[in-house]
Each structure stands twice: as C-alpha cells, then as structure tokens.
Amino acid sequence: MSDDRTDDDLEALRRALAREAAPAPDPEARARAMALALENYDRFQGRASGLRQGKDRPAGAGFLNGVRRMSGSFFSRPLLAATGSVAALGLALVVVMPNARLAEPPQTAPDAPEADARLAAAPEAGGGAETAGAPVPAAPQAAEPRARSAAPQTFAADEAMPIAAPPAPDLALSKQAADAPVRALPQGDSEAFANAPDNPLRVTAEDPVSTFSIDVDTASYAILRSSLRAGQLPPREAVRIEEMINYFPYDYPAPENGTPPFRPTLSVTRTPWNPETRLVHVALQGRMPAIEDRPPLNLVFLIDTSGSMQDPAKLPLLKQSFGLMLGRLRPEDQVAIVTYAGSAGEVLAPTAANQRSTILSALDRLDAGGSTAGEEGLALAYRTASEMAGAGEVTRVVLATDGDFNLGISDPEELARLVAHERDTGVYLSVLGFGRGNLDDATMQALAQNGNGQAAYIDSLNEAQKVLVDQLSGALFPIADDVKVQVEWNPARVAEYRLIGYETRGLRREDFANDRVDAGEIGAGHSVTAIYEITPVDSPARLTDPLRYGAEPPEGAHGDELGFLRLRYKAPGESTSTLIDTPIPDMLTEASEDVRFSTAIAGFGELLRGSDKLGAWGWDEAIALADGARGADPFGYRVEAVQLMRLAESLSR
Incomplete structure (x- = not known):
C-alpha cells in the first residue's frame, strides 16, 4: 500500500510540474543569494575570534591544513562570485518551499563548562571514579613520585644553568x-586581587x-592562565609567584x-x-x-547561588566539579550542602558519601539568583560542620564562589576575623573560585589563609580533576x-x-x-x-656597600x-x-x-x-x-x- 501511495504522489508531482512554467529569474533574489553566500564565505574564512592555527600546531595537523588549503582553492571569493548564477538558479528552482534560505554558518564550539557538562555526566551511585561519557584518568596521588626521563639532564655544581635555544616550533600542546x-573575559570587570609590592632586597x-x-594555594596560576587563554596579559597584582x-x-x-x-x-x-x-x-x-589509613571526612559544600553565579563558567561548572570529587570519597565520609544568596539554607542534610544519586540530585537542583549573603552562609556552614564533626575525623567547609559578597560582612578583614574565630573549633575552610569578571580574589585569599585551608581557582573540568580528584588528599587532609x-x-x-x-x-x-x-x-x-x-x-x-661603622662578623664564624x-x-x-x-x-x-x-x-x-x-x-x-x-x-x-x-x-x- 505504501509503495502505491508513493508512486501516486510522484505522478501527481510530475503532472503539476508539467503544467507550471519555470519561474522567471528574479534579479533581487539573485542579489540576495549572492550577498549571503559572500557573507558566509567571509565568516568561514575569519571567525569572530580572529584566531589562526599557527606554526605551534600539534603534531599531525599538517594533513588538516593541507585539506584547508585545497578547499580554499575551490572556495576562493572570485570563484564563488563567478558561480553565483548557478546558486541563484538553484534557489529559484525551489518552488515547493518558496521561503527556503541558505543555511547559516555553523556556530563556534561551546564554552568549556557547557561542553564539559555534557561530556562529564553525573556518575551513578556506587560507581567508580569515572563519569559517563568522559572517563576520568586514573591519575596517581600527588605524593607518588613522577616518572623520570630515561636520561635526566644535570649540570655540574660550578656551571651556571645554560641559556638554551628556544623550543622547537613543533612542540605539542598538552x-x-x-x-x-x-x-x-567579561567586560566591565570589578575584580580585586590580593597582593603586595615585591619583596625588597x-x-x-x-x-x-x-x-x-x-x-600551597594555586589560584594565581589558574587565574593568569585564564587571562592568557583569553588573549590578555594578567593584571600584575594577580601574579603571586609562590602560587605559580x-x-x-x-x-x-x-x-x-x-x-x-x-x-x-x-x-x-x-x-x-x-x-x-x-x-x-x-x-x-x-x-x-595510605588511603585506608586516612580518617573519615566530613564535607560541607558551601555554594554561592547568587545572581552573579549564572555564568556557565560558574555554577554549572561548579556542579560538575563537585560531581567529579564524589568518586574518590569513601562510604564513611559525609557530605552536606549549604547555599547562600539572598539568604542561606541547607539544601542537603549530612549524607553518606556513597549515596551519590542523592547528592548529585541536590546539586542538580541548584539555581542562581539574588544577592550574596556570604556572612550568613558561612555561619550556617560552620554550624552544620560542627554537628557533623566526630573524634578523630577531619571536618572541612569547601566554599565555592566568585567571591562577590554584598550582604552582611563584605570586608575581607572582617570576614577573616570571623573565619579565624571558627578555625579554633578545628573546622578547616578551603575556597574554590569560579568565573571571571567580578572575581574577588582578595576576599578568597583572606578566607583561605585564615581558615587553615587552600585557595584554588577552577576554570575547567581539567582543573577540577587536578584539584579535587588527583590531589584530593592534599587538598582536604592536613x-x-x-x-x-x-x-x-x-x-x-x-x-x-x-x-x-x-x-x-x-x-x-x-x-x-x-x-x-x-x-x-x-x-x-x-x-x-x-x-x-x-x-x-x-x-x-x-648592590650595597658595607657600612663604615657596621659591626664586622667574627672571622671564621x-x-x-x-x-x-x-x-x-x-x-x-x-x-x-x-x-x-x-x-x-x-x-x-x-x-x-x-x-x-x-x-x-x-x-x-x-x-x-x-x-x-x-x-x-x-x-x-x-x-x-x-x-x-x-x-x-x-x-x-x-x-x-x-x-x-x-x-x-x-x-x-
């Protein structure tokens, strides 16, 4: 029956085409088609970013570049213009769909958090350290010795470190x-960084x-990396050499x-x-x-859900980052989630770490909106942590924020005093920064340094893997x-x-x-x-001369x-x-x-x-x-x- 119906439809189409004369050429339609084709050509040749693959491309890129050069000869602008009549004629012959238009050029690749979010789907309860669709590398813990090269290069004690030639241009990207x-980087930023003048001689x-x-903080290196990847030198005050x-x-x-x-x-x-x-x-x-010897861990995720966290590089990436960590926790560990925006609240009561579906569902329900009541959130997180703490256990609040505190205490020094008071209870505080534009690095540093914790900046799932998976023990167990x-x-x-x-x-x-x-x-x-x-x-x-009246050190001391x-x-x-x-x-x-x-x-x-x-x-x-x-x-x-x-x-x- 279906074959007969198809034949009938085709025959009806043939009769209709035989009755209708070919449409007359439309000069305006031809001009519009030509303009759109040239516009698409220009957009394909020069993307909005203006970036090109240079001589530093990864090994193996030569073949792809050869294909690009070949395709460029076929799709040069003069040749495209010369064949515009054919394109216009093809457009005119589409009589069944008179409103059809040329396809728009493909969109650029999604930003990191959105792409990573799809690649790193939430792990199922009881699973391992991998995420669906994006296996997490089984990296060794930070303390395990790195593999040495077969013949490590050393220099005699009386030799200066050599000034070698710059690296070869085919250096592969990691x-x-x-x-x-x-x-x-976001426009109109209001970022604040913690730094001081260089140490004097x-x-x-x-x-x-x-x-x-x-x-042992690492935030400065990750922040300057995000600046460089965005095509900008980092602000001088963002560079803390010890963290690099x-x-x-x-x-x-x-x-x-x-x-x-x-x-x-x-x-x-x-x-x-x-x-x-x-x-x-x-x-x-x-x-x-040894991992089996470490004490039970009580974690309170204190998550900023204010309006400034809506950016894909903030709350969405934060959810995925915490999801990666869960695969390395043990059944005797506990997790609680506290959020703060206009006010603070407990989203997840203390829950065994092996209840991963429950924890991931609580994370997935988080949305961004409202002001940032950071002081209230900290107070609630510390109360929750003190209730979870047990003898011989490690209890830590992990604050995840862009640092934009604007309700309650917002001055870094006042927040530092609040955290220092809570530090005496034995609860540690670590701070994870997300996003750029209004990153308050100064507040994050004040909190981490006074809370006996580490400050890190998460700009991708790769960095989350390093900080929260590969180096989990170092980040959480003092x-x-x-x-x-x-x-x-x-x-x-x-x-x-x-x-x-x-x-x-x-x-x-x-x-x-x-x-x-x-x-x-x-x-x-x-x-x-x-x-x-x-x-x-x-x-x-x-650079300085000895003082005329300075005390000389005793000979041979x-x-x-x-x-x-x-x-x-x-x-x-x-x-x-x-x-x-x-x-x-x-x-x-x-x-x-x-x-x-x-x-x-x-x-x-x-x-x-x-x-x-x-x-x-x-x-x-x-x-x-x-x-x-x-x-x-x-x-x-x-x-x-x-x-x-x-x-x-x-x-x-």
Missing part, C-alpha cells in the same frame, strides 16, 4: 591545553632574619617513617639571570599516608598546621638576599615562636617550594654555612608547635630538573610582574629553561606552562 576553549648585616608562612611555583608537583624526597610529617631539602645553584648570585631552594615534601619558615643568613657569607614571592605571607620575626600566630597548612603529599636569591659577600653583583633554616609546625589538633632546624651549607649543588623548572616558573612570574631583577634575561631564556626541564610530565602541566610562556611573550609585544 591535552589539557588543547582541549581548553578560548573565552573572552635585604642587607644581611642589618636584617639577617627572614620569616614567612608556607603557601607550587602549582606543579615535584619529586622531592619524602619523609621516612618515625620522622616529622614533612622533610626539608636544600639546594644552592647559580642564578640563570645573574651568574654572580646564587639561588637557594627550600623544599618541603609532605608524607602521603598533616601539619601552622607551618612557618625562618631563615637566618650568615653575614660573613651572604651580603644581600631577597625572597622571591610570598609577599602576602610575610611574618614578623617574633611571630615564628608565637604559637598563637596562624600560618599555612601542609596537606597529605603536598610539596612546598620557596626560593631565595642571595649575593655572596665577595660578589661583584653586590660558621664559615661553612650560608645560613640556618628553622621550621615550626603543629600536629593537627595540637596547640603547641614542634621545631625542626638545619644549617644551609655553603656548597653549590647540581641543578636538578625540579630546581630548573621551578626556577623557570619563578622567572615567568617575574616577567609577568615587570620585575627589574632579571637584567637582560627574558622570555626566550625562561622558555628554554622550562622546556629543558619538562621531564616525563604525565599530565601535561609543564608543557602547558611552556605554551603559556610563549603566549605571554607574544602578548607582551
């Missing part, structure tokens, strides 16, 4: 960098002691059983930008306990609280010194032994790196020491600190791969801040140094950094 879309004879709190250095995992020696929870490692190398000075690396590596560093430099050996970064973490000399003064925490498996540039007393690079390192920390839950100390030997060491890479990142930060400390050392040297120290780099963090450095160099011109 998957993380390649997958990241280009997003323009200190004269050892006048000020021999340097004291600071450790910092500590963004990357390093293979420092781990502490042995029965020793303090972290181990210091010291190295002294020549400075790549000034062969007459030295760099002293102070590295700490935290212990990674092994040492109030960790302070103090270095006393020997004036007989060191004329001048400066600490690179840590401007917002400086402490007074008397704060070091005062257990009432707060400092940073080290999480399980965390590494911490600090770099000093020092000038030997006999170096021609010395600790002549084999550049200085003395002291560390203080508290075991979690304790109120009294423990002291670790060790001399810094006056001996050049080989520049390991980790030392060279962290030095390159320090130089990257100095260049972004417009520092005058580097002399003629510039982008080419920084890129070459980082590229030569990439190593195995299993997750592409280091190769991504090299790409960002090259992008920053181009933008700086």
Whole structure:
C-alpha cells in the first residue's frame, strides 16, 4: 500500500510540474543569494575570534591544513562570485518551499563548562571514579613520585644553568591545553586581587632574619592562565609567584617513617639571570599516608547561588566539579550542602558519601539568583560542620564562589576575623573560585589563609580533576598546621638576599615562636617550594656597600654555612608547635630538573610582574629553561606552562 501511495504522489508531482512554467529569474533574489553566500564565505574564512592555527600546531595537523588549503582553492571569493548564477538558479528552482534560505554558518564550539557538562555526566551511585561519557584518568596521588626521563639532564655544581635555544616550533600542546576553549573575559570587570609590592632586597648585616608562612594555594596560576587563554596579559597584582611555583608537583624526597610529617631539602645553584648570585631552594615534601589509613571526612559544600553565579563558567561548572570529587570519597565520609544568596539554607542534610544519586540530585537542583549573603552562609556552614564533626575525623567547609559578597560582612578583614574565630573549633575552610569578571580574589585569599585551608581557582573540568580528584588528599587532609619558615643568613657569607614571592605571607620575626600566630597548612603529599636569591659577600653583583661603622662578623664564624633554616609546625589538633632546624651549607649543588623548572616558573612570574631583577634575561631564556626541564610530565602541566610562556611573550609585544 505504501509503495502505491508513493508512486501516486510522484505522478501527481510530475503532472503539476508539467503544467507550471519555470519561474522567471528574479534579479533581487539573485542579489540576495549572492550577498549571503559572500557573507558566509567571509565568516568561514575569519571567525569572530580572529584566531589562526599557527606554526605551534600539534603534531599531525599538517594533513588538516593541507585539506584547508585545497578547499580554499575551490572556495576562493572570485570563484564563488563567478558561480553565483548557478546558486541563484538553484534557489529559484525551489518552488515547493518558496521561503527556503541558505543555511547559516555553523556556530563556534561551546564554552568549556557547557561542553564539559555534557561530556562529564553525573556518575551513578556506587560507581567508580569515572563519569559517563568522559572517563576520568586514573591519575596517581600527588605524593607518588613522577616518572623520570630515561636520561635526566644535570649540570655540574660550578656551571651556571645554560641559556638554551628556544623550543622547537613543533612542540605539542598538552591535552589539557588543547582541549581548553578560548573565552573572552567579561567586560566591565570589578575584580580585586590580593597582593603586595615585591619583596625588597635585604642587607644581611642589618636584617639577617627572614620569616614567612608556607603557601600551597594555586589560584594565581589558574587565574593568569585564564587571562592568557583569553588573549590578555594578567593584571600584575594577580601574579603571586609562590602560587605559580607550587602549582606543579615535584619529586622531592619524602619523609621516612618515625620522622616529622614533612622533610626539608636544600639546594644552592647559580642564578640563570645573574651568574654572580646564587639561588637557594627550600623544599618541603609532605608524607602521603595510605588511603585506608586516612580518617573519615566530613564535607560541607558551601555554594554561592547568587545572581552573579549564572555564568556557565560558574555554577554549572561548579556542579560538575563537585560531581567529579564524589568518586574518590569513601562510604564513611559525609557530605552536606549549604547555599547562600539572598539568604542561606541547607539544601542537603549530612549524607553518606556513597549515596551519590542523592547528592548529585541536590546539586542538580541548584539555581542562581539574588544577592550574596556570604556572612550568613558561612555561619550556617560552620554550624552544620560542627554537628557533623566526630573524634578523630577531619571536618572541612569547601566554599565555592566568585567571591562577590554584598550582604552582611563584605570586608575581607572582617570576614577573616570571623573565619579565624571558627578555625579554633578545628573546622578547616578551603575556597574554590569560579568565573571571571567580578572575581574577588582578595576576599578568597583572606578566607583561605585564615581558615587553615587552600585557595584554588577552577576554570575547567581539567582543573577540577587536578584539584579535587588527583590531589584530593592534599587538598582536604592536613598533616601539619601552622607551618612557618625562618631563615637566618650568615653575614660573613651572604651580603644581600631577597625572597622571591610570598609577599602576602610575610611574618614578623617574633611571630615564628608565637604559637598563637596562624600560618599555612601542609596537606597529605603536598610539596612546598620557596626560593631565595642571595649575593655572596665577595660578589661583584653586590648592590650595597658595607657600612663604615657596621659591626664586622667574627672571622671564621660558621664559615661553612650560608645560613640556618628553622621550621615550626603543629600536629593537627595540637596547640603547641614542634621545631625542626638545619644549617644551609655553603656548597653549590647540581641543578636538578625540579630546581630548573621551578626556577623557570619563578622567572615567568617575574616577567609577568615587570620585575627589574632579571637584567637582560627574558622570555626566550625562561622558555628554554622550562622546556629543558619538562621531564616525563604525565599530565601535561609543564608543557602547558611552556605554551603559556610563549603566549605571554607574544602578548607582551
């Protein structure tokens, strides 16, 4: 029956066409078709972003570019114009659908959070660490040693770090960098960043002691990355060099059983930008306990659902990020959700972490709208956390926000005092920033630093994977609280010194032994790196002359020491600190791969801040140094950094 009906329909169409004369050519329709065709051509050839695949394309892109060149010869503008009559005739012959129009050009790829949201569907209850449609890499924990390259490159102690040629142009993009879309930063931003002027050069004879709190935050690196990917240099005040250095995992020696929870490692190398000075690396590596030995975890997700969180890079990405974390929690862990906008409320009562469908459903129901009652939300989150806390357990509030507090307390210092008061109850606070445009980094830093927590910025699911999955133990499980560093430099050996970064973490000399003064925490498996540039007393690079009436150091006093390192920390839950100390030997060491890479990142930060400390050392040297120290780099963090450095160099011109 269906075949007969089809034949009848075709025959009726033939008769209708035979009766109707071909429509007369329409000059206006032809002109409209030609204009639209040329417009589509121009839009295909130059997208709104204006970006082109350059010589830095990933390996294997040559074939695709060859296809593009071939298609370009077929679809050149003159040839398209010459064949416009055929297009117009084809349009005129469409008599069944007189309102038909040429197809619009395809839309550009969706932004990261929207695309990632579809790729990383919510995991089912009881599943593993993967998400439907987008398997999550089974990455090792942060403390596991990175694989070394087959033949690591080292340099003799009396050699300066070499200035190599810039990397070859076929350097492949990491998957993380390649997958990241280009997003323009919002216009009319009101962002605020926490920073301070560069640490000054200190004269050892006048000020021999340097004291600071450790910092394992990573927000600054992710923020500057989002700026560079948007085609803009980051604001100078957004660049915190210590957070750039500590963004990357390093293979420092781990502490042995029965020793303090972290181990210091010291190295002294020549400075790549000034062969007459030295760099002293102070590295700490935290212990990674066995996963089965970690205590139960109580998490309160404190989620900003105000109107400013509507952007796809904010609340939608936030939901997916927390969804990734759930696969790494254990059945004895608990999760609660508190939200705040015009007012605060509990969306999910404390729930066992293996009830993933219940938790994900609560996340999925969240919508953005209203003002930002941050103070009220914090108070409710802390009350919820205190009710969940049990003996021997770790309890933490994880605040996810763009930092735009505009109801109740909004001043960073007042919020810091509120959090500091709650810190004494033993509840930790971590802060995750989302989105750009009104990012209040200053408030986020004040909260994290006073809440014994980490501040991170999440700009993609890749970053959420790194912070909330791969480094979950380090982000959530503390092994040492109030960790302070103090270095006393020997004036007989060191004329001048400066600490690179840590401007917002400086402490007074008397704060070091005062257990009432707060400092940073080290999480399980965390590494911490600090770099000093020092000038030997006999170096021609010395910038200050000895004082005429200054006290001369006694001859031969600790002549084999550049200085003395002291560390203080508290075991979690304790109120009294423990002291670790060790001399810094006056001996050049080989520049390991980790030392060279962290030095390159320090130089990257100095260049972004417009520092005058580097002399003629510039982008080419920084890129070459980082590229030569990439190593195995299993997750592409280091190769991504090299790409960002090259992008920053181009933008700086």
